[in-house]
Amino acid sequence: MRAFVPLLALLCQPAHAQGVASGNLPAAPKPKLSGRPFPATFTDVAASAGLTMKFVLGRAGTKKYIVEANGSGAAFLDYDADGLLDIFLVNGSRFEPFPKGQEPISRLYRNAGGGKFIDVTAQTGAGRSGWGNGVCAGDFDADGHTDLYVTYWGANSLYRNKAGAGFEDVAPRAGVTGPPAEWSTGCTFLDYDRDGLLDLAVSSYAGFDVKKVPLPGAQPWCLFKETPVFCGPRGLPHGRITLYRNVGKGAFEDVSSKTGIADATPCYGFTMIAADLNTDGWTDLYVACDSTPSLYFRNQKDGTFRELATEAGLAYSEHGAEQAGMGLAIGDYDNDGWLDATKTNFIRDYPNLYRNLGKGIFEDLVLRAGLAVNPQYVLWGTGLEDFDNDGWKDLFQVGGHVYPEIERKYPGEAYANPRLVYRNLGGGKFEDVSSLAGPGVAARHSSRGAAFGDFDNDGDIDVLIMNMDQPPSLLRNDLSSRNHWLKLQLLGSATGATVTVEAAGRKQSAALLSQSSFLSVNDPRLHFGLGQAEKADRITVRWPSGRVEEFGPFAADALVPLREGTGK
């Protein structure tokens, strides 16, 4: 018998339908390390510090719905104004019921000093169960005490700080709960109309109805690498941005339509940042969007906003691709005085390093900066902070896959990942020094939110990290360097202010943010490394009110309070 020789014509590779934007990009070449020692060593001290809250979000090991996967933020704040950073951790929930009284709740830990934290949730009224997501901080009632807003899949909470004695949820009274079925994620306080009262912006992620969302694998957007996974965000209705104006006396009104915020193309919104990105003296708004173009709302100085992310270069990747924007950080990485931005994205994609060219025009220089070397991770929380106090802001990123199922089929795609630390070399270049940064960085977790601050007041920046299905990490920075530093505490209506510090001929800027990283809140005291400089010669503060003031000089290695109206 003679059989024909078969002729094969193989098909072209089909586009892999999936629910999230991923660039399928390879790692960029990783240059050799500079050889300079990295003096910051991070050690996880969460357990010994007493931070025991186990973060719950859906079932561990499998995620049926996207609402179980994204995770939550954390906050460094000084709620009792004792000069020590306290910690607030946002908890989630799951669909399977809990025994009565054992529902996970968000927790507040008071910093007792000596590296110890005490759980004060019960006595402060800051605990609540539910599907928590993001947190932002600000003094909305201008009483000098930091308040918190916490977002949920469900009604949101506005925790008014009762002069350091505890919190009360005033969201219903203030009119800022949002619709009861909305899935809110990002939030930020900002004074967009310069009336001295902090307004509030909230992003929602997606329309999510557990009764209507298909199950894993049921639709093309419920697959990842042909593996059935939870559906979304693509395929789900987009979220929206809401802006509430603070009308005083603890009340807010929804001004999303009249300010133009509601006109923006809808997106799957995550982290929000409010700062003056184009240096015109008015607070703008930037939103990281997942699998949709990110949004930049330029303050038009007349009570309205205009969405300009595409034009300004903040919407897409360097090559114009949509990305899965998760976290955001703002800082002046090249010390030119302008606020730059960085955004974290999905696996097989690069983060963004948006260099501010001035006047709010940005250019993504992630490849040139050497930050495109680890696309093997899904990245979430991020901070542009000077970890070694050399006067150049370094970059910290935390990551973790969203699909626990994926590593069973693709062992190279781990659910838990190490953290990443990049040292700023100056000249617009970074190097990956994760392997030099200590056991807290090398440890693998599936992390989400991260907050940056100096919890032990030793003059360096520590990191608080939310881990899926685990207690948080508190990475204490043990810095072996003689570099100097300065901390600035802005007093008054300062959320959104930009500070420029000049020392030894170097100029560096930072902004006081209500939210950044991934749905998280950083230390409200702005930290500047000064290198060998023993003093800061001049400090310029651009307050959200529009006032520009100069302060200084100040000796290094100190916390300096600055109140609006007391400078030159």
Next chain:
Amino acid sequence: MILLASLFLLAQAPDPDALSERATGLARQNRPQEAEKLWLAALKIAPGHFAASLNLGFLYHSRGDYAEAEPMLARAVRSQPNDFNARYLYGAALQALGRSDDALRQWRQAISIRPDHAKLLQIMAVEYGKGRYFRESAAAAARALELQPDDSSLYLVAIKAHQDAADHPAALRIAEAMVKRFPSMARAQFEYGYELHRAARPDEALPHLKKAMELDPSYEEPFFFYGEIMVKEGRWEEAIPALRRTIAIRRDYIAAWVMLARALIGHGRLELAKTELLKAIEADPKHPQPHLLLSQLYFRLGEETLAAKEKDLSLKLRRENPEALESRQGRPFPAAVKP
């Protein structure tokens, strides 16, 4: 006449072997419809008849009727599990039906019967890669290359497979071997230059890219990649001529137009960048990316109305032509195997 004879044969002696032999003869005479009837008749008598099911399966497969081919080939495989051709063709039908994992299962059996079949190994390398079984893809490609080290396309398949498997040292070694064996091939020089650059050895990479450009001035890829590297390094004056050359070779290479405009913007020649973007739009009016960069350029120039207009156009085209965003327009690695 032959058909009548065949039918006579069918009526007189219902021997499935004879029917199948006769059908094969008809097929050789390019009379597939008559052959099909005889093979079907043979299968009616002997449902597990190997030759009839295999050849019918092949007939259907070659007509593109994969759904019809699949049960025939399954029958052939059941009848003779150790027949290479049956496994090979059954895998092909399954692959055409989108059942890649099932296809690979058959091909794994086929290659266990004929481990030296370089062509099948090449096919498997590509298919494993599509299914994201990157390590398996790399192993199959490496074995194929061992068997046929003079086939330049196998080097390309192996380089791609090892790139996908994130085994960049191996990809670099294969590219180096390729450039040694085919030093006058521009593609070989380009792939080696690319891998050297990826390995953070730019000083060694650039001469190979330049060599590729010298060897084949009509091969656009080295010019584009060289230009892209120069843009990333901010070496605008070196980027601009390379990207201009890319466009001269391929006017529809929109990624090169956009990169050229970026280089010109970096060089501070904003008006010229605008002109180039307008030319790109003329070259491919449906591509969203020139509009996107033009929007940003107008914004820089303070022309916000024009910037908004270009943004809207880019969004509209993005929705209408999403494939344009996925393709870098580079020359692909071989995905098909010539018979």
